[in-house]
């Protein structure tokens with residue numbers, strides 16, 4: 001533990017130098033600290049709301065409705081992260097972050113929130129619990145890291161728990177989309193059939209099928225990206241990443 005504190009000291013000094021080199025000034029650091037504290041707090045509120053709901057009602061039915069507003073707010077707020085990458089505030093690929101954030105926003109707004117009939121599925125609770133655990137760990141990691149007081153446990157959790165949580169979250173998301181398919185087909189929601197004045201046809205059912213299939217090439221890339229980050233941060237390996 002002592003050596004990890006020394007490592008932490010050296011690492012934070014190095015990070016500060018890197019930040020200076022990259023020109024991450026006080027205002028940027030203050031904004032990121034504010035953003036990460038707000039997001040940690042938001043996901044903690046969600047965790048507490050979910051626990052309170054389950055303890056009071058003894059069922060997961062109605063849980064999504066009870067937290068929907070807070071979830072939509074904080075998950076949509078995460079779009080700012082794509083902006084952080086785009087303007088170079090953080091050293092992360094816009095594409096990797098964009099895929100991660102847009103898939104979450106899509107799950108919240110265009111699947112779970114739009115299709116009431118699936119809101120009580122167990123798979124919804126699965127991805128909600130997994131997202132919540134992930135985000136509390138991730139945002140508290142960034143916060144402590146920015147404040148240069150990073151407990152090793154949080155660093156370890158940030159770069160280890162995803163090994164289980166990522167596949168579980170993806171399973172929850174895919175099962176939820178799968179359970180939405182019959183309702184989407186029956187209702188024809190978000191679809192446009194010909195003939196219409198725009199002369200365009202769009203079938204949301206097939207769009208969902210394509211999105212489910214897109215997890216096959218995209219998820220491994222996100223997962224292996226995280227494994228590389230893990231080797232870099234926990235084991236100090238120098239990773240030369242291909243330009244995303």
Ligand SMILES: CCCCCCCCCCCCC/C=C/C(=O)SCCNC(=O)CCNC(=O)[C@H](O)C(C)(C)COP(=O)(O)OP(=O)(O)OC[C@H]1O[C@@H](n2cnc3c(N)ncnc32)[C@H](O)[C@@H]1OP(=O)(O)O
Pocket residue numbers: 015032036081090091092093096097099100101102103104106130131134138142145146161162165166167168169170173211214215218219222225226229
């Ligand atoms: C329109 C519809 C599109 C649909 C598309 C569908 C296809 C989808 C396929 C894939 C679906 C995925 C679904 C996701 C499910 C889940 O989330 S399940 C729950 C489990 N999830 C996770 O564990 C998430 C893991 N992913 C992430 O952490 C991120 O999303 C990430 C973008 C992949 C992280 O990558 P990255 O940012 O590169 O890693 P880090 O090591 O955390 O950060 C790199 C450096 O940047 C600094 N940094 C990043 N963010 C911040 C910040 N907010 N504040 C301050 N600093 C930040 C970080 O400290 C690192 O800097 P250094 O320390 O200097 O290296």
